[in-house]
Amino acid sequence: MTDSTHTAAPVTPAVTSFGKTTDGTEVQLYTLTNAHGLQVSITNYGGTITSLLVPDKAGKPGEVVLGFNSVSGYQSPEFLKAGPYFGALIGRYGNRIAEGRFTLDGKEYTLAKNNGENTLHGGKKGFDKVLWQAEPGTSAEGPTLKLTYLSKDGEEGYPGNLTVTVVYTLTADDALEIDYSATTDKATPVNLTNHAYFNLSGSKDVLGHEVTIAADRYTVVDAGLIPTGELRPVKGTPFDFTTPHAIGERIAQVPGGYDHNWVLNQTTGLHAAATVYEPTTGRTMEVTTTEPGLQFYTGNFLDGTLKGANGQTYGKHAGFCLETQHFPDSPNQPKFPSTILQPGQSLHSTTIYKFGVRQ
Incomplete structure (x- = not known):
């Protein structure tokens, strides 16, 4: 008789073809699953999360990220x-x-x-458009996908041979953990993140999602979205998400919509960045990170020209991003936390997206 308290060992990710790139290279898709019906699919092209299935309050899994079902979607002229x-x-x-x-x-x-x-985001051919070395595996926390890439000295104009490792883990407690590490042989700026677009409802827009951001200040930007250097208090502005607000509640007061960096209140260890609640499905998402900033972007530039994996049209505000990061333009802003990685140092950064439901 088996012990009911024993947790099933994590299953190694399944590997399938994700099609061929425009230059004919075969691309793989790795699918990580846990015992609660969460399932994330990641391709070695750009280390891209293509699908993330999360149960709603009725226990029914549904798609919560925007994406395509083959690599051709990520290389189409419309997408580029x-x-x-x-x-x-x-x-x-x-x-x-x-x-x-x-x-x-x-x-x-x-x-x-x-x-x-x-x-x-790294230039004309950033890390989103390269093929990563992929190594599926398991850990005590759950199934893993380890991705490695060597960004050579001079690539996209940056100095130093930068070796980057990213490990995705789908945990037994319903979180997608992303661990970043990097080393270099010359001093270079590094700011790594993931650009997932979330939609916890599966509906055409995310304006009803309720967001909380653990930040009392944000970086003010100019017309080109470059920080002026001012860290402005959010109090009394549409940038105040210290208590929950629906995305659509005050978005009209922000010209162009939200696409700003929030200065997280805590800066040491793994700390709270944001929580999201979607009332119709009951889905929740908690974001914790070791990073000092969070770019909250509301899909302002989506215009309906892109169609997703299930044939849905991605119009304005079809998804939102919570990109954990160092602040924009830090290499030119000496007062911001430094993004310069030195030889002999190692960069380590962790971000966790944890899912649940509220009845």
Whole structure:
């Protein structure tokens, strides 16, 4: 007779084909499942989360991220033109660097300008568009997928050979944990994140989701979304999510919608970043991180040209992002927490998205 308290050992992720890239390379999809019906699928193309099934308050699993069912969706002309970065790993530098340049140790480095006058999410071919070495496995916490990539010295204009390892773990307690680590042989800025778009309802927009962000300040930005350097209190503004507010409640007061970095109150260890509650399905999501910032983005640029894995149209506000990160443009902002990784140092960063239901 088996002991009812014994937890089943994690099952190694299943591997299937995810199609071929435009240059004919075969791409894989790795599916991690836990005992409660949570299932996440991740491809080695861009380290991208393509699907995440989470039960609602009735116990019925449903899709909670935006994505496509083959690699062709992530390489289509429409997707590349829109550049929403659905579910991808972002690097070498997540978010924006002003005017596509920074100075480090007295030398100026020039990057590709792929967002107006600025560099966004690593440049023209960031970590979202490369093939990662994938190693499926298991841990005490649950099934894992370890992804490794060597970003060579000079790639996209950045200095140093940067070795990056990202481990996704789907835990027995219904969390998707992402652990980032990196080493370099030359000083270089590094800001790693994941660009998943969440929609906990499965409906056409996320405006009814209730969000709380553990931040009393945010980084004020100019018209190009580059920080001015001011860390402004959220109190009395539509940026105040210190108590729960529906995304749609005050979004009209923010020109263009939310696409800003919040300065998290806690900065040491694993700390609270945000919680989300979706009233119709009862789904909840808690975000904890070791990072100092959180980019909250409300899918303002989605315009209905992209169709998802289940044929749904991704219109404006079809998903929201909670990208844990260091602040935008930190290499040019000496007062912000440093993003410079030195030789001999190791970068370690963890972010956890934990799912549940409220009846």
